[in-house]
Amino acid sequence: MPNGDAQTFSWHLDTELDDESFGLHGRKLFFIIALFSILLVFTTLFICGRWLCRRHGLLPTTFDSIHAAPPLPQGLDADAIKKLPIILHQAPPSGPSRTAEETECCICLSKFNDGEKLKVLPGCDHCFHCECVDMWLMNHSNCPLCRASLKLNSSLPMILIEEPPIRSYNL
Template sequence: MSYQQEPTTPFRWHYAEFDDSNFQIRGRTLFFIIVLFSVILVVALLFLYARWVCRSGHSSPAPAPAPQGLSLSTAQLAGAGGLDPATINSFPIVLHKLGSSGGADAECCICLGVFADGDKVKVLPQCNHRFHSDCVDKWLAAQPSCPLCRAELRADSLV
């Protein structure tokens, strides 16, 4: 058996030899490309619109309804913010000593930091819970209750 080799042509890559007539986009292909581009554009615009609505729509959220069985007086609703600075400053501040209190009182539940010897610790009058002074002052400016047990700390409830 004899094998015949076919004459080989050299592999030439010249820019002038490319025939780009096969790369023309016509008819149905052009239609599908336009539809695909339109769908992508519409989805992108809807995403941007939804993002804009979410950012600007929550500037004034509606108050949550009170759970059934609980009624708030108008005095409680009017002062639903934190305590005034004079009330916050009236709470006693003590220096923490190692070994003076153990267990849960050995750390601030707001910042989760352990009390070091000599830290300024504020003691809340209703429940005697202790917190770093800076931590609890920020909390009480926004909330009128103990961060741990939620005991009411307003001046009219301290009597």
């Protein structure tokens, strides 16, 4: 709605921008030249420093050697894994409650069935399915449950034991 009190704005396009308003004079020009010179000196020093370090063998020369993956942790060798004792799982008589550690494989999380072959790790006596613990031990040299280091003796039996180790169950 037009109102008599409202002011109208008129745009003046007839004025042109002159080059003097964008000019660099005096201090502005000095500071821009000084900043550019400092930047150029530091860039030159950085490039010369890298070249000298590479020449004296302090820096790798290729991109691949900078970002090379760290070596993978070594597991046990196949002979040491085969020497681990194997038992047949037998559920203890009903009565005392068993912990989950004693009834299931913590690698695949499935329960131990009667008559299944289980490998017992020396030192901690934790049991696992043979296939599960074999894959684990190819890449690691410790127990997957308690992380105890496996120091194998050559005197460990390689035979199938008929009865599981005796464990005491506290109520």
